[in-house]
Amino acid sequence: MVLACHSKHFKKMFSGPWTESQKKVLEIKEFEPAVVEAMLRFMYSFHYAGNKDAGTIFHVKVYECADYYAMDVLKNMAAEKFRSVVGSVVTEKELVALIEYLFESPDLGLRNLILDRITERVDTLLDQDWFDGVMVSVPEFAAAMVRRMHRRNPMAYKCYNCHFSIPWSSMGTNPTNCYHCNAMVQWGDADGRLHSKTL
CATH class of the missing domain: 3.30.710.10 (Potassium Channel Kv1.1; Chain A)
Structure with a gap:
């Protein structure tokens, strides 16, 4: 009953x-x-x-x-x-087990919660071998992380001279000069972290 x-x-x-x-x-x-x-x-x-x-x-x-x-x-x-x-998961073993379990079974709605926590710590995690390992061994997790990071920090071209920034997807193929001041542009993410100069 x-x-x-x-x-x-x-x-x-x-x-x-x-x-x-x-x-x-x-x-x-x-x-x-x-x-x-x-x-x-x-x-x-x-x-x-x-x-x-x-x-x-x-x-x-x-x-x-x-x-x-x-x-x-x-x-x-x-x-x-x-x-x-x-958010209190601190051991590598537990985090790997959690990722494997969530991403090797059908998504019932909890994946975003672990992705939120990992995204908050991603700069630290990317320097760790075990995290590289789980990105390789669980490709669906790696794909979800790429999508999440792109939405969080969409790639952009940023001018070092006038600081003008525009989404990478709007700039066409490999532009080398700023549309505002004609100086050399660099590309990075929307948070302002620059990765390299364009060729």
């Missing part, structure tokens, strides 16, 4: 012509026991505790479970818990 109140999925299982409705027994094999326990605790108390051994990824798994069983309130709670702890 409690399961059916929280989920249309369970309601159908127990009211339709299924084995579960006849035996009144439900066997869940799609998710690990700790995740199922969190779901059941939520059903009775409208709360669930994190799993210290599983770390941040535990909330992602609870989110997936809630999505699977159409439990929107639990899904929102898991997303909020994930949002509150993802």
